[in-house]
Amino acid sequence: MQQNPFLAILTRLLTFVLVMVVLSIMIFVLARVVPGDPARMALGPTATPEQVSALRTEMGLDDSLPVQYASYMARALQGDLGMSLLSQRPVTMDLGQTVPATVELVLVAVIIMFAVAIPLGVMTSHFRDRWVDHVGRLFSLVGVTIPSFLFAISLQLVAARYFGDWPIIGRMDHGLGFTGGPTGLMLVDSLLAGRMDVFASALQHLALPAVALSMAGIGQITRITRSAMLENRRKDHVLTLQSFGVPERVIIFRYLLKLSSIAPLTIMGLEFASLIGNAFVIEMVFSWGGFASYGLNAILQKDLNAVTAVVLVSGLFFIVANLIVDVLIAIIDPRMRRKEAR
Amino acid sequence: MSDALLKVEGLDVLFTSYGQTRQVLRDISFTVGAGERVALIGETGSGKSVTAKAILGTLPRNATVSAGRIEVEGRNVLELRRGERDALKGSAFSLIMQDPLSSFNPVFKIGTHLDDVLRFADSREGVKSSRADRRARIAAVLRRVQLADPDRVMNAYPSELSGGMRQRVLIGLALLHQPKLLIADEPGTALDVTTQDEILNLINTLVAEEGMALLMITHNLGVVRKVADRVVVMRHGDIVEAGPCEKILASPEHDYTIGLLDAVPPLYGPRVQTQQISAQAPIVSATGLGKEFGRHGKRFTAVKDVSITLREGEIFGLAGESGSGKTTVARMMMGLSRPTFGSVSVDGTPNPGRPLAQIVYQNPGTSLNPKRTVKQSLGLPLKYAGLTGAARDARMAELMELVRLPVSYLAKYPHELSGGQKQRVAIARALAADPKVLILDEPTAALDVSVQKTVIELLLQLREELGLTYFMISHDLSLMRNFCSRLAIMLRGEIVEEGATPEIFADPKHPYTRALIAAIPVVTDDEERHKPAVSPEERAAFLVKTTD
Structure with a gap:
């Protein structure tokens, strides 16, 4: 069968667009059918009915839903997501400030997740039913079952009580006088500017929220890695290598680990949704100022344009994350590559 | 030493x-x-x-x-x-x-x-x-x-x-x-x-x-x-x-x-059993059967122009190696899959309200639900046959007797049974709805040779008692020599040779049939001498390449 990676990618991108369109319709309708008048909320209780109805007309809320959607999408495709009622600025500008903060938090959380969970999964599977395994499994169970805000608050308490200087809110120390850079990611921008002091401060600020956010994923991925390792260990190809005297460490860290990383990667793609959901909570606890806390305020204030944009960006995150997962799996597994191309 | x-x-x-x-x-x-x-x-x-x-x-x-x-x-x-x-x-x-x-x-x-x-x-x-x-x-x-x-x-x-x-x-x-x-x-x-x-x-x-x-x-x-x-x-x-x-x-x-x-089923010699050819009316016949898989542009022809007539009371064997299309043919004959070309006509009359054919699969370890007892496995086809209560229990006891298993085994789960016993349960399940034709898809391939012998004997006895017709798919030619009355050899979706079993073995016409018979490991030197000769050119033309 002839391989055609180009066609496979094209199909992927088409589904990608389709998902975004459906998502945008759903959130657009949803945001407008829930009770509460956005114009009234924007103007406050003292505004006259005439003022409110004037604003409604200005916002286009008197038109039918399809007309509203069409004009919204027409503007959105040109990069205009409308004005935020809350901040009185273009939504795109708000997103530009808040999205990098969330991206940085989520990325670091994912790195922590894999850095902890994969070795832990390998270890627990290797020492199956021994104390290492029991401790590891208890740890992952705790990670999965305890809600992330509880981790967040506990970490804050511990840091404040025992490490008095450790920052527990915000993204960085404002006394350093660093205003940010081109990427919006503090870790990257500080390195670009050559400011190691800023980098250290940003890393310090990131540590607690990123750990709190990664806990649920660590639990999940540890368990998946452990069971994948145990399952693959029983396979004949392990026996083949053993019978020819290939050392145990090579079998585990080279042959089994690669094969057993497919399952946790797949789970990671799915876990991404709950990761973003948890980010909403974590950002509130740590006053992170990311797009999740921006979105939360927008929902509470019925800031229509902001809500729609936040949901679309969340969807985009999820789709891109899964696209990356699919590419990674295709790199690992040759059978998947051929299936994709078919 | x-x-x-x-x-x-x-x-x-x-x-x-x-x-x-x-x-x-x-x-x-x-x-x-x-x-x-x-x-x-x-x-x-x-x-x-x-x-x-x-x-x-x-x-x-x-x-x-x-x-x-x-x-x-x-x-x-x-x-x-x-x-x-x-x-x-x-x-x-x-x-x-x-x-x-x-x-x-x-x-x-x-x-x-x-x-x-x-x-x-x-x-x-x-x-x-x-x-x-x-x-x-x-x-x-x-x-x-x-x-x-x-x-x-x-x-x-x-x-x-x-x-x-x-x-x-x-x-x-x-x-x-x-x-x-x-x-x-x-x-x-x-x-x-x-x-x-x-x-x-x-x-x-x-x-x-x-x-x-x-x-x-x-x-x-x-x-x-x-x-x-x-x-x-x-x-x-x-x-x-x-x-x-x-x-x-x-x-x-x-x-x-x-x-x-x-x-061990013999290939040649005095121990070979020959099954009688049936002269009765056809029960199922297929003409010009063909099957293609895949969508436009990437079509794959699994079966090409196959015509088979299954006569009542006979044991018809369809032999071929993996990928030859023999299972696809069986599925089309049973009506489980629609032929792309050709047609299947049912000439026999099924028992009232019952399907004509049932199938016994290759691996009883996977064709029986491990979470269901024998009773539950047998109960399902009986339920659709409209039997309940005492009548159903009586029929179950009858089926167990047919396959020579004690009635007490009804309460057992598949993992408590041996491979041969599991296959007996699978046969009982196929017989539950009174079919006239049994499709046997490599019924003994997963079994040891001594168990295979008892299952084959059971199948022959059941045919006598119930007047069944068998349609067997297998790659095991030495088994088919002794079990089938007629034989068709499939290669890459086509039937290359067909005839009465003893004749095919005595004088195989197609080089592929000869290569297939020649490759069977036999137990005695005498059988080895009887094997047909195959030239290297014929091997190269008809066998799957394994050497790159």
Whole structure:
């Protein structure tokens, strides 16, 4: 069968667009059918009915839903997501400030997740039913079952009580006088500017929220890695290598680990949704100022344009994350590559 | 024999699971001399594979060697430290694995497996080797196992090679370090009979050329005759008989060996049974049947212009190797799948309100739901046949009696039954709705030969009692010789030969039929002489390429 990676990618991108369109319709309708008048909320209780109805007309809320959607999408495709009622600025500008903060938090959380969970999964599977395994499994169970805000608050308490200087809110120390850079990611921008002091401060600020956010994923991925390792260990190809005297460490860290990383990667793609959901909570606890806390305020204030944009960006995150997962799996597994191309 | 290469003496092995200890090997003793070919033969649970694992040191964690010695070149390997024991692997003895697909890690290239094996074998011997040097040596070995394009093989992932090619690579793997003893665990069993034949020939050639000793583990007596000088017969962890190959096969002494040989369906000779041809009316007939899979542009023709007439009361056999389309034909005949071309006409009248045909699948271990008791498995078809309460229970008891199982077995789960008993339940389930035709999809392929014999006898008796018609799909021509009244041979979706079974075997017309019959491992020299001749050109034209 002839391989055609180009066609496979094209199909992927088409589904990608389709998902975004459906998502945008759903959130657009949803945001407008829930009770509460956005114009009234924007103007406050003292505004006259005439003022409110004037604003409604200005916002286009008197038109039918399809007309509203069409004009919204027409503007959105040109990069205009409308004005935020809350901040009185273009939504795109708000997103530009808040999205990098969330991206940085989520990325670091994912790195922590894999850095902890994969070795832990390998270890627990290797020492199956021994104390290492029991401790590891208890740890992952705790990670999965305890809600992330509880981790967040506990970490804050511990840091404040025992490490008095450790920052527990915000993204960085404002006394350093660093205003940010081109990427919006503090870790990257500080390195670009050559400011190691800023980098250290940003890393310090990131540590607690990123750990709190990664806990649920660590639990999940540890368990998946452990069971994948145990399952693959029983396979004949392990026996083949053993019978020819290939050392145990090579079998585990080279042959089994690669094969057993497919399952946790797949789970990671799915876990991404709950990761973003948890980010909403974590950002509130740590006053992170990311797009999740921006979105939360927008929902509470019925800031229509902001809500729609936040949901679309969340969807985009999820789709891109899964696209990356699919590419990674295709790199690992040759059978998947051929299936994709078919 | 003091110069024995491998000497196993008084070996006892215990398995412990869920707190219970079971002895799986009892006082096993045998030797393999330099250059000698020895076969360990036995059915499921005989302990032949455990013996091999004990020699290799790959027993599972819950197994313990409680007594005995295993000497390789005079050294007791059971007393060696792990490192020393690993050092023997690949150089003193090597293993040829059974299943060529699952023996490779699917996400690594074939070459990576070979290179790692060679690299660590080298470093154990204190040899420093470069990657290029190893690659050259691997290529040389792959050429030895008749893989002409080693570079392509090394760069391929396991799923990109055919079964026969993978089996050749596995043999190559075992040859990398010129071992003195080759241990082969059912090589080629998972492959087609013609491919298996080539693999056995290859092993024989290599053993002879390199002067290696061979320990062959198998359940197939025909394979034994082909590749062994001496035979050790095992049963339930004991050695029941051992001796020279010709003697064991020609005049066995132990009852078990006699029974085992008797259960092997003969290909030629006086023991062959011939089933009567039916002269009754057709019950199902197919004309110009064709099936294509896939969507436009990438269509694949699985079946092409097949016409079959199934007569009432006959046993029709459709023979072919994997991928020949025989199962697709059976599914279309049953109405489970729609033919792309042609039509199936049902000429017989089914019992009122009941389907005409039912199917018995190949592996009863997977075709029975493990979470349902026999009663529940039988209950479902009976429910759709409209039976409830006492009538249903009576019918169940009747079905159990038909397949010669005690009624008390209704309460059992599949895992409590043996393979043969499971297949009996599967037959009872197929009979539940009074079909007139039974489709038998390799009904005994997953069973031991002695169990196969009893299941086949049961099927023949049931046909007498119930007046059934059988449509059997199989690749096992020696079984079909004795069980089927008429035979059709399929090759790449087409029927290449059809006729009464005795005539096809007496005078096979198509070269593929001849190649197929010639490849069957047989037990006696007499049968071997009766086999048709096949020229190399004919083999090349009709057999699957396994050499690259």
